[in-house]
Amino acid sequence: MDLLKGTLDMLVLKTLRLGPMHGYGIAKAIRTSSSDALEIEFGSLYPSLKRLELKGWVAAKWETSEHNRKAKYYRLTPVGKKQLQQEHSKWTGFVAAVSRVMEPAS
């Protein structure tokens, strides 16, 4: 399934609520939690991480992974949390509106 424009950022932020993750982890996590319905292209996920970092919504840091490998971990910032809430409520409103159109109450 293709992503709606602008939803990728929200998905990344939501995924990072679970805790710091590296880029590959985020891609896998989104795929798993959507039960493989959303195929996230790494080619678009990776640049979006930098965009979010520049906006100050996520912070990045080199850390050592559980397999004793070095990886860059992304973590949600307080500003990012607020942003996520906003995006979430906007998304909910959007979905509700679309549903009202698609399945009018009879």
Next chain:
Amino acid sequence: MNFWQRLKYLLPRFRDDEERDMQEELASLAAMAQRGELGNLTLAAEQRREAWGWTWLERLQQDVRYALRTMRKSPAFCVLALLSLALGIGANTVIYSFMDSILLRNLPVASPESLVLLNWHSKEPAGIRPNHVMHGADGSTWTDRNGKSSGIFPFGAFELLRKNDAIFSSLFAYYPTEKRTLAVKGQAEIATGEYVSGDYFRALEVPPAAGRLIFADDDRVGAPLVTVISMPLSERVFAGAANAVGQSILIDNLPVTVVGVTPPEFFGVDPDANPDFYVPLHANLVMDGTVSWAKTAKTYLDRNYYWIEMMGRLRPGVSRVQAQAALAPQFQQWVAATATNQRELDSLPALTLKEGAAGLDTLRRQYSKPLYVLWTMVGLILAIACANIANLLLSRSAARQREIAVRLSIGASRGRLIRQLLTESVLLAVAGGALGLLLSFWGVRFLTLLLGNGQENFTLRADLNGHVLAATFVLSVLCGAVFGLAPALQATRADIAPALTGNRVAAGTGHVGLGMWRLSLSHTLVISQIVFSLLMLVAAGLFVRTLSNLQTIRMGFNREKLLLFDVNARQAGHRDPEILAFYAGLRKRFAAVPGVRNVTLSHASLLGAGRRLELRVSGTPALDTWILNTGPGFFSTMQIPILMGREIDDRDQPGSPGVVVVNERFAKDHFGIENPLGRRLTLGGPHPRDMEIVGVCANAHYGRLKDDIRPVIYIPYNQGDYPRVQQMVYALRTSGDPRVHVNAVREIVRQADTRIPVMNVRTQAAEIDRTMNQEIIFARLCTGFAILALVIASVGLYGTMAYAVARRTSEIGIRMALGAQRGAVMRMILRQVLVLAAAGLAMGLPTALVASRLVESFLFGIKANDPLALVLAVAILLCAALIAGYMPARKAYRIDPLAAIRYE
């Protein structure tokens, strides 16, 4: 914060660190993931770099580098384009900086936008005098289609209007003093000043540079004489503002105390005036009372004598329209009471309030129309230059068709390519603009010199300020976009296939056929250049013809080897009747200078004169008679033939019988075929002056050169006390170059009286040239512009044809191989040139006919549709087109059919 973060990315070190960091991260992720699971990592990295938001800059850098590279490859094109652009933009900058200084600049005072200028407007009065409530005036009025307008008022109107405290925070008045003799420490010089009401400086909110400015208390009858001088004057005569305060100077031989100095940027309220000193209004009772018969206490009371100018500062919240609505009825009521008959009531002046932010509009009235004409011309030049560069770019982009096609086919987007081509043209334009700015630096000085033409106190000053620089920059970028866009669009529209297969004929810029060709963009550009050039040529022709008409006007006197200069003995303190002897004595001394053949004097030079007084011919008024007060030997010095009787000579002394010499026109108007000699004229005034006609002279020009011969009478300056003798203009007829006598003249005047400066030294020929200043400028500039336009357009035509021949080499080769004569080929090319020229002429001629009407008021002796100017313009244009087309045609003539076909 994150903007700084982004900005840091522009630092190479930070970027390198970031890049390394990214590569490490990608490597670590690739190690975790399965092979190929992450997709194209190079693309991901590239997109990650874009996330910083600087890609546009990078691309711009690339584009600029690419543009510079292509420019280096064709230096001839670049030099040509840069030069024509620099000339075009430079010329526009020069004219714009003049427009900026005249039409757009505000007075350098606090909140100038709340200033309003008081004017009046009335219908042009008809019928016999008195027909207007303005019975007498000192100041300028101007007439247009709708009637008479002016900024001068009776003093009573000022007293009436300044009571409006609710509208004005201040209403102030002023009027110019005209030229005065100023003496400081025994050194005399000429200065101009301004009489100002006590509120003048307070209302304008000008701070003094030193001392104090004029207060309300200074402006009353009997107050001690004080003056405020300008910064330049204080520096010239006192070596600084601080030294000037408290000093005493002599203005027309009257001691006046300098109490302060105005700031350097302040020039009064008239950008055309730039006074050297300011004196309180009521000081005119002392300063002018002895000099002029008009400025006495009576002037303050006479409600029909117009002389004072007014400006007001509106209270906050009061608009100009509101103020006018409130004041106009007051003035109307007041002025109606000053009318003395019904005719005056019919053409009563009505008060109007104009924006005062820019001060008086003297300069604007004088120069705005000529500047608009010049602006149009330089605009046309720039248009021609742009069309030319667009054309050159077009033929070059056609040559690059293949490269562009390759890039399009491997996936470059059209927008990207257009941007790249545009970068190149904008770069060219900005470089041309910079060069043009450099040129305009000299251009402004040159035009100032040209407009000033040696006038001593020329006030028009233009400079290259922020406005002008910004305007030039915008103009350059705009030009670049304009001349770059069309070729870029055309170049990237090309079909890829024929360009790639190298089919040179089909890959052309739009015209495919062999014999008949369609109108392409390139041809449109060439035709428009021809149209513009034709306009310029016609304008040049009209202005050159106007100038030559003016130069061949028969003056009626000999203008060669004549030196003129002004001397004002009254301002230095000479009084009646001694002043007459003084002037006569000077004349004797000048006559003794070796090389001087004749000397005379008159109250004004013939071309500078304009005096009309009440005159009666045997009792009946002779309206519109012009007067020149002359000294002995006037006619022999000016070499105006005496037709009957004698000229005024040394016999005519203060006590001897009154005499007058009239010109032929006056004699004919008043006496017809009768003999005018011995007839009597009476000059009005306090003591009417009775004169006998002793001579009739041939007609000579008096006043404005463009006007017809007027009826003029010449009367001895030393007979009678009316009009009173003031300044005199001496005329020296010399046997050689008159300018070599200037030092001798100055020395003689200095010996006679050190207080008197010699003013306005000029030759008669130079004075005549000065009256034609505008025509000379127009003729010279316009000829220059027309030549420039013609050269640029010819280069454009040449380029287009040369390119067409190059592109059609093989076609022409085939034609020749099939038996076409070389001459026929050449004729074919020339025919195309002529068709283009004819198309340009067909569009240009009607345009020229319409456009020339707009400059009709600048012409003299010819109509706007002067056939000679039109025919000449067309002939010159056709010649230029043929010359431009001849070289490509000869190239076509020399094409070797075998080589041409083999090349294909």
